Amino acid sequence: MTEPLAPGATIGILGGGQLGRMLSVAAARLGFRTHIFEPGAEPPAGHVAHRVTTASYEDAAALAAFAEAVDVVSYEFENIPTTALDAIEAIRPIRPGRRALAVSQDRLIEKAFLTDLGLATAPFAAVDDEVDLAEAIAEIGTPAILKTRRFGYDGKGQERLLVPEHGARALNAMDGAPAILEGVVEFGQEISVIAARGLTGEVACYDPGTNVHREGILRSTTVPAPLTAAQRTDAVILAGRILNALHYVGVMGVELFVTESGLVVNEIAPRVHNSGHWTQDGCVIDQFEQHIRAIAGWPMGDGTRHSDIEMENLIGDDMDRVPDLAARPDCALHIYGKAEVKPGRKMGHVNRRLGPAG
């Protein structure tokens, strides 16, 4: 399929969380129907989707029926089992494609891909056992972070080594999973570039925002990030190189450290990204619509920002602040419809409009 999808077509989305939910709304705005595939009951995306399939990623028959029922498949998270991707891809295109998933599913492959492109990353070394770990610590030093190569998110599967003696406990916490030791990068700020590449190869980026994390979870993104023109240009060119190298189709989140010696890539996510939620209230075409446009073969929005925005996540008990936030005329609330509030769970976010794009 290389023709643009016409309104009325159905977009399949793997994963029914908040990203799938906001993708579903964006797809509807363009006249598409959505079909969510999600193992869990009552997925938030299901409240705004045309159809929901509740089945496991191991259920080949359900995956095949899902693929047959849609025109193209995308996803809201990168840790999809390879067998599920195989089952779907035999029937319908998956966008972004397999190469982007393979790279982003494994921190070691990701780092190798980035350094092969000539981009700077934190120093890293593969760690499968005590011998590897000792060598890695000798090479990288401390402080450093030991991370599982796969299935990490929101700071999960990560152990910090302040001194070499923390290594044994950290390796134990990996529970036998293949790991990677990453050096700690000294940086002034962390920024995100939300970049998109269309089916015909055009690349468009939103202005970088500054991210603030706490306990491994993104708390806020403020746009624009305080950068020099040269830094902004570097960030955009760097993101474009990643997308082009992967023949990428869709939106990608690229997290960068801004250091004295230039930009260092922290990680990439082959999907719409929490640090791009500000685009919902800062741009005519937001990251969710941009992603749907890309996978549907439509032209890309150009990423123009009309307003400066501070996006803040509402995590756990932050939901108690909703009545106050609702009374503020400059705040756009986005609540995810999750049944239960839990500590550390992303329940929604608020985009505060700071003023016209400055």
Add this chain to the structure above:
Amino acid sequence: MTEPLAPGATIGILGGGQLGRMLSVAAARLGFRTHIFEPGAEPPAGHVAHRVTTASYEDAAALAAFAEAVDVVSYEFENIPTTALDAIEAIRPIRPGRRALAVSQDRLIEKAFLTDLGLATAPFAAVDDEVDLAEAIAEIGTPAILKTRRFGYDGKGQERLLVPEHGARALNAMDGAPAILEGVVEFGQEISVIAARGLTGEVACYDPGTNVHREGILRSTTVPAPLTAAQRTDAVILAGRILNALHYVGVMGVELFVTESGLVVNEIAPRVHNSGHWTQDGCVIDQFEQHIRAIAGWPMGDGTRHSDIEMENLIGDDMDRVPDLAARPDCALHIYGKAEVKPGRKMGHVNRRLGPAG
């Protein structure tokens, strides 16, 4: 119910067209679920709603089950049978309330209500038969428009009398339905005020926009309308008087003629309104969210406009322009997901951002 509805509650909407669809998306953004009641199959709102009941407005059992399943009921159109409203209201609150519906369902009652408030309308007279018509023409003169008192929309049920001799044919076209003869108002422009009133009585208005109709159907709304400060103030005060007189809860569309002798009310619609679609891309809180906030007992947004917008409806074959519009970075497309393109059918709209609010 006077406590604000908490996220997770369910909002029932009568009618599954594009207004119900956009209300459903707005409700989801605040964490509410929606339940659509619609007699027709495959309603556009159903693509983005949590539940859909497909049943007739004469089906008392279905109406009762629907009302039991939701926390509050609203609607996307005003011509809901009274028996259906009775069945629902016995179980759940309907917002906006019955008084607003009674007034807006009947052009004669509406005109009488407005003139009782001291507001200017077109000259009007009830017409049930030939004798009434002759008297009405003698009083109002021609040109004039004969309209059915009930169930009119998008110019349907209207006949224009250029000269008195057109009366007989026009009355014939009413097909025995009670009618109203309205004089033609000479006006410079038609504007809309999209006004909202919260459960606690606070009123908020968006800036008036200029409407352009063709063949009785709204084609475009441009915001801001070219008005003097005094005219803008008059429009807002006038809308506030209407909402307060009705103890209204929700968003109302108030269409006004701007004449040399002041503002003349054309008609009111007790719901979100086509001429308020520009708010989706011109305001932090749009008319759909404003309506949901009102009926849920939340605080009103203040109506601040951050961008100037030209909204254009996509009617029938206008859908052929979608590929071109999709390539424009200043255009936000909103497509309604209707299965079939028909001449005169509203298929979507496009909000073109003209620049920062001027």
